[in-house]
Amino acid sequence: MNTQKKVIVITGGAGGIGQACSRTFKNQPLIITDYSQAKVDETVKILSKEGFDVIGIACDITSKEDIEKLIKFVADNGSLKALIHTAGVSGTVKDLKKLYTIDLIATELLIDAFYNLAERESVAILLSSMMAHTVTVNEKYDEALINPQAPESFDIVSQFVNNDSDTMYNFVKRGVLLLSYKNVDKWGGKGARIVTVSPGVIETPMALKAAEEHPERMEMIKQATPLKRNGKPEDIADVVHFLTSDAARFITGTDILVDGGVIQNIKKMS
Numbered sequence: 573m574n575t576q577k578k579v580i581v582i583t584g585g586a587g588g589i590g591q592a593c594s595r596t597f598k599n600q601p602l603i604i605t606d607y608s609q610a611k612v613d614e615t616v617k618i619l620s621k622e623g624f625d626v627i628g629i630a631c632d633i634t635s636k637e638d639i640e641k642l643i644k645f646v647a648d649n650g651s652l653k654a655l656i657h658t659a660g661v662s663g664t665v666k667d668l669k670k671l672y673t674i675d676l677i678a679t680e681l682l683i684d685a686f687y688n689l690a691e692r693e694s695v696a697i698l699l700s701s702m703m704a705h706t707v708t709v710n711e712k713y714d715e716a717l718i719n720p721q722a723p724e725s726f727d728i729v730s731q732f733v734n735n736d737s738d739t740m741y742n743f744v745k746r747g748v749l750l751l752s753y754k755n756v757d758k759w760g761g762k763g764a765r766i767v768t769v770s771p772g773v774i775e776t777p778m779a780l781k782a783a784e785e786h787p788e789r790m791e792m793i794k795q796a797t798p799l800k801r802n803g804k805p806e807d808i809a810d811v812v813h814f815l816t817s818d819a820a821r822f823i824t825g826t827d828i829l830v831d832g833g834v835i836q837n838i839k840k841m842s
């Protein structure tokens with residue numbers, strides 16, 4: 573095992589926010605992972621050409637076997653400085669169970685697996701969404717969201733989402749917040765941190781796909797944003813970078829909302 577190198581692991585590394593996060597880590601060892609080997613290879617090639625110290629491995633985050641391989645790969649290449657978990661899908665995925673599995677169950681699988689690698693000053697940064705903040709506290713579904721692997725969890729949450737994938741997305745992203753709160757003491761016991769970041773509308777392939785489905789809603793959100801623009805992947809990446817740094821050493825168990833201020837206006841409208 574190479575314990576000298578402190579590596580930064582980025583899931584969804586081929587995606588919009590994942591790639592932007594990578595680009596903030598010049599001269600730091602990066603491991604990127606994504607669903608397909610072809611996407612990983614392509615991204616590693618691009619980033620290497622740009623001068624980044626990067627290697628990669630494919631991992632379907634819904635597969636425990638793939639996660640095991642990822643963990644071994646990370647352990648073989650260094651010790652964990654940060655897990656930046658950006659892999660996910662949006663409400664454009666209409667299969668609610670699939671959405672639940674990728675965005676929530678897999679997040680818990682990763683938190684648990686990476687806990688074994690975490691050490692003093694490691695940090696896990698999980699991507700939630702500003703839409704998580706539209707879902708209010710409710711004992712019944714919160715209990716299910718915080719235990720996503722329980723057999724009844726999905727069915728309980730489904731009762732509240734009216735068979736709508738966008739609503740389910742909002743709920744699973746609330747689940748991501750709850751999972752970080754659930755794990756904060758455990759990670760703290762190792763001197764490690766766990767934080768969520770909630771982006772607003774960020775111009776990545778994911779958001780562009782959603783924009784195609786709901787052009788009026790996307791325009792309305794832009795107009796309701798106090799800063800009158802959508803976010804760029806770099807707006808998120810810079811915050812994520814800060815959270816991995818020593819300057820953020822006392823930040824854990826909380827959510828950082830990076831939405832240009834729009835969620836307050838969205839809440840007023842509904």
Ligand SMILES: NC(=O)c1ccc[n+]([C@@H]2O[C@H](COP(=O)([O-])OP(=O)(O)OC[C@H]3O[C@@H](n4cnc5c(N)ncnc54)[C@H](O)[C@@H]3O)[C@@H](O)[C@H]2O)c1
Nearest residue numbers: 584587588589607632633659660699701773774776778779
């Ligand atoms: N873009 C936005 O407007 C926005 C807003 C709020 C939250 N977010 C969140 O930020 C994160 C990153 O979003 P993005 O805009 O960069 O999306 P993106 O679609 O550009 O990237 C997501 C990546 O996740 C990967 N992925 C999907 N399923 C996977 C699986 N089962 N295993 C491994 N990898 C998988 C995809 O291949 C893709 O490369 C997501 O969690 C998303 O919900 C994005």
